[in-house]
Amino acid sequence: MAEPVGTCANCGAATATSRRKHARYCSNACRQRAYRQRVNEPVTALDSFIGRDDELSCLTTLRDNRVLTLIGPAGVGKTRLAKEFTAGQGVVWVELASESNVVRACATALGVGEPALSALVCALADQTAVLVLDNCEHAVAECAALLEPLLLGCPGVRVIATSREPLRVPGEVLFAVRPLPLRRAVELFADRARANQxxxxxxxxxxxxxxCARLDRLPLAIELAARLVTVLPVPELLARLDDRLELLNRGNRTAAERHQSLRAAIAWSYDRLSADEQHVLRCLAPLPGDFGLDVALAACDLPADRVLALLSALVAKSLLTFSGAGRFEQLESVRLYGRERAFAGDQPGVPAANLEAVPPRVGPRGETTKTADQ
Structure with a gap:
């Protein structure tokens, strides 16, 4: 009587058997691949995950899509949501924030010796795998160039990406990660503040x-603000939010540099805009958070069709949102950053964090006031 055949834990193929037990993997290659997948899984977060139960439930219904991209503004929590969503799935995590060569980053994560697209397709052609491409916004063209041939040649591969703008590849499904509901934002602040004190x-x-409303309900801004409860009462912290870009600068020591401060997080997006896109963002900074197209056209000293195209680009890059009522909205933190750049004359090549000029304070109605030392 033939012995029962086992199933490979990595690819599902039949495995060899022995008298004692079934082999877990069908080959040494599958064993090594499974090991690499475990190594590349993101580390389980050490703090509590608050406020995204609805998003996780919705993402579950999208699990089978070949390309699922989580998009949203700086600091909204795309990476953290992706980690929670993929927990326990044995994914291959590819961190792109500090790497612009997407093929090389994927080859490293997968343990493929040759950093070439053909080598990746060959390695994954018969595999079932989930690739997470984290922080794609500075390499969207490279990601698109990789994904189409990779997905066509590897039917068992699915991709989950996080980005501040869509990858624009065939089959891509976009999931917008929005600021937290106010109740959940308050819950997050209270949790992190009590952890600090x-x-x-x-x-x-x-x-x-x-x-939390003034902080745009952004998880990054809320967590940075919660660190200040050791030196500022909450009412005093609220009163100082006009200076948030200077104030919110104590991120986790182990976090990426762009998450060390609110200014750095927004600068990561701003620095990747074209010169015209940066110009329009600065022109929009004096406007209230909600405005119509006519106001935007009046604020920008460019032809109307050009302004419309640039507004569309800023919406795609998560620096503006467009409502069904025909109104544009910008986060207060983004607006303050735009004011800072405009006030400084947007000196070429000088990061906003290094500017010696003091930005104007922004009043509750969007007016500009000077500080005492200006």
Whole structure:
């Protein structure tokens, strides 16, 4: 009587058997590939995950799409959501924030010796795998050039990407990661603030809600602000949010540089805009957070058709949102960054964090006021 045949834990093929047990993998290559997948899984987060249950539920229904891209503005939590969504799936995690050569990054993550597209296709042609391409916004063209031939040649491969703009490849499904609902934003701030100061009591829920709303309900901004409860009461912190780009600068030591401060996170997006896109963002900075097309056209000293094209580009890059009512919206933090760049004359090649000029304060109605030392 023939012995029962086992199944490879990596590819599902039949495995060899012995008298004692079935082999777990069909070949040494599958064993090594499974090991690399485990090595490249993102480390489980050490803090609590708050406020994204609805998004996780929705993402589950999109799990079978070949290309799923999580898009959203700086600091909204795309990477963290992707980690939670893919937890336990044995994915291959490809970090692109510090790497512009997408093929080389994928080859390294997969353990493919030759950093060439043909080698990747050959290695994955008969495999079932999930690639997570994290932080694609500075390499969207390279990602697109990789994905179409890779997906055509490797039917068992699926891709989950995080980016501030779409990859624009066939079959791509976009999932917009938006700022937290206000109630969840408040919950996140309270959780992180109490972690920074044990026993902290926050009695004024209205002040806390106002604080999170002013921070655009962005998880990064909220977590950076929560670190300041050791030196500032919440009402005082709220009063100082006009200076948030200077104030919110104490990120986790192990975080990527662009997540060390709110200014760095927004600069990562701004520095990747074209000169005309940067110009329009600066022109829009004096406007209130919600405005119509006519106001935008009046604010920008460019032909109307050019302005419309640039507004479309800023929407695609998650620096503006467009509502069904025909209104554009910009996050207050982005608007303050645009003011800072405009006030400094946007000196070429000088990061905003190094500018000696003090940016104007922005009042509650969007007006500009000078500080005492200006």
């Amino acid at each position: 044990l026993g902290l009591r926050i009695d004024n829920s209205e002040v806390l809600a106002a604080l």
